[in-house]
Amino acid sequence: MKKKYNLADWLDNKIDDQSIEDVSGFDTLKKIKYYSGWLEKPDFNKDKVLENLKSTRTTKKKKFNWSIAASILIILGISSLIFILSVKDFTSQINSQETVLLPDDSKVILAQNSKFQFNNWFWNFDRTTKLNGQAYFEVAKGKTFTVKTNSGKVKVLGTRFDVKSRDSIFKVVCYEGSVKVIFKNEENILKKGQFITYQNGKKLEQSNIYNEKPEWVSKTHQFKGVSLSEVMQQLEQDYQIEVDITQVTEDKRFSGTLPSDSLSLALDILSKTYQMNFSVINENKFIFVDDDQE
């Protein structure tokens, strides 16, 4: 059996030359063995191939997986659709209030002409609401609750407070507990009975307030040492009217309560306090003048 591959054994030096001397062509075989032993290895650039290999390896790994990408897109699409669909929008009409109950039983009373938004389905993950206008919040105790407005942010933990964000005014009043007011880079903590007002990007006032609830909620407006023009602005808003006070010279500050559901009473109170008369220009326009009668 062994003899069958005697040339192979001889080539592998398992048997010596003498063992195959009688094989025909022995001389040629010896030369084959000799010269084939001097053949050189083919050119192989080990390092270059390794380098190629490593770069292919990483690009292969980074190869874009379309199916994964597609599923991520679908998941993202569905969740954002749910997110968008579950956003609840509330708008109170001019001259009417609206009460919104949040999923955690927090109560929000929207002042007239205000917009309020929250996400119903994601409420447990994200108790963030958006407000444009004015609203009074009675927040149930629990996790942080955030009110975002165009002007600033209010962060709270179980409390009652009022947020007003109209035009250039941003005002937060805390009636119970404490709230954090974030305006630009400024943070202020309001305790019970404190309020803060910003106008045109500047802090206007930070002071105390003594009532239990905002006047507009109780259908009255309380004023404490405010200018006549400010009182009139409030009236204009409450009743959707236009008031001209350019001819009034009296400049004292007003403190008192005005109803927000009876225009005639409100006008009457103001006329008496400031000694002025008013005339009705049309249904929605009033002009005040100084009362000349001494």
Add this chain to the structure above:
Amino acid sequence: MEKNLADNVCDEKVYERVYNSYSEVINNYFYYKFGNQEMAEESVQEAFIKLWENCKKVPLAKAKSYLYTVANNLSLNRYKHKKVVLKYAKTVPQHTEDKQSPDYKMEEEEFKVKLEKAIQDLSEKQRTAFLLHRIDEKSYKEIAEILNISVKAVEKRMQKALESLREKIEAFK
């Protein structure tokens, strides 16, 4: 634990060690088989990329046979087979001491050319086995591993290769 870590082919250092040990023989094997250097390098790359992708499943001890198996299963149809071009060492010592005839050098060169041509004409199977032994100095056992055949089959191929080479060289005369 430490031993496991050292044996992990996923480890860059271990991987490179495996590469340094086996890349050349895989390259040469493919070169002897098809005579195409580009193809040989591609085979090395593909085999080692497969090893990297499966590095968690392949223990270090199995890396060699895994590489050979993968290499043997590669289908690189896009490459053309070429003639296996071989080189001899620049200075080959004189074969026999007594023959110092002026014709000697010429005869030697002539033989070398004939041998190369005869090798080119061998079958793929015979040529790969023969050259892995002669050039890469692989033992019959190792060649059997690379080609995934038995040692007996390697011996048979070597025997046939030698016989075939002798016939061809003598026919050139």
